Amino acid sequence: MSQRCPYCHDRDIETVATIPYVRGRVVAHTLGVRKFMGCRRCVRRAIYKEVGVSSLIGWFSVTAVVLNPMMITYGAVRGLFVRSDEAGVKRALEQAGIPDDGAEADPLRVAYGLAAAMIAADGKVEDEEVAVTLEVGRQLFVDFVADDFFKVLANHKDLPGVSELAFLLGGILEDQEKALVFGYLAEIAASDGHVADEEKLMLEEVRTKLGISESATLSFARGQLPPAV
Numbered sequence: 001m002s003q004r005c006p007y008c009h010d011r012d013i014e015t016v017a018t019i020p021y022v023r024g025r026v027v028a029h030t031l032g033v034r035k036f037m038g039c040r041r042c043v044r045r046a047i048y049k050e051v052g053v054s055s056l057i058g059w060f061s062v063t064a065v066v067l068n069p070m071m072i073t074y075g076a077v078r079g080l081f082v083r084s085d086e087a088g089v090k091r092a093l094e095q096a097g098i099p100d101d102g103a104e105a106d107p108l109r110v111a112y113g114l115a116a117a118m119i120a121a122d123g124k125v126e127d128e129e130v131a132v133t134l135e136v137g138r139q140l141f142v143d144f145v146a147d148d149f150f151k152v153l154a155n156h157k158d159l160p161g162v163s164e165l166a167f168l169l170g171g172i173l174e175d176q177e178k179a180l181v182f183g184y185l186a187e188i189a190a191s192d193g194h195v196a197d198e199e200k201l202m203l204e205e206v207r208t209k210l211g212i213s214e215s216a217t218l219s220f221a222r223g224q225l226p227p228a229v
Contacts, residue, residue: 003093006167006209007042014039015085016092016160019047019075021054024064031067032121035161037092040082047079091158096165098172107177108141110169111184112152117165118185118202120156129188136187140180162202166209178210 003013016037023030036046051072058068093100096117097109115137119129130153137144152159159165173181185206189199 003098003168004171005038005042006164007038007046011039011041013037013089015043015082016088017043017047017078017082018157019050019078020071021050021075022058022064022067022071024059024061024068032124035159035164037089037160037164040084044079044082047075047082051075051079088158091155092160093168095152095155095158096160096168097152098168105169105172105177107173107180108143109148110173110177111137111141111181112149113159114162114165114169114181114206115184115188116149116153116156117159117162118188119153120159121162121202125153125156132188136184140184140187163205163209166206170210173210178212182207182210182212 005011005013016035018033018035020031020033023032034046034050036043038046054068054072054075058071059065090100096113098105098113115133119125119133134144134146134149137149138146160168169181170178182203186203189195189203195203
């Protein structure tokens, strides 16, 4: 079963690509990766858009000044060689719990994939995030199995980006399932008592892609979660 490109919503998904980035923060810096999945034209555009962002705001620390030229060059070259990658697309969909045979998606398997994608969105997997994900997952999902989640997390490099994954799930899950999965992510974000700006932006992007009403952006967090399905 083919899936539509999350960017143009017109052509089928043809390829996946990952490029590194650096953001300087005066005396510190952040390293991460951006993942793109869609038709070849849209993935190429997304790569060059990211290269453009790095060219503008990727310089504000000593380390960033050293690393950013290499990452910009890599992204520019990677954009030139965007090819069809049927095997990569298949791996990404499988890891995300999206069946390619027309079968219904399992909300728990989907939650594993989206949670893992969010944890790894900054290019690193932190123990604290994993611990919270496990704790909240056990509270929300009766059948949550840590080993199954770890299998997905171990292959997080094969997962689509958070935005692309949320778009695909928006056309597959029922409303109650969307609410449950979004509630899982919102609870993880609020687990330390504070939702950082970066987390708010990511949750908003997921909410939009899933097709959940704006009033629900954080309404499922902290004791306001939907019932398990």
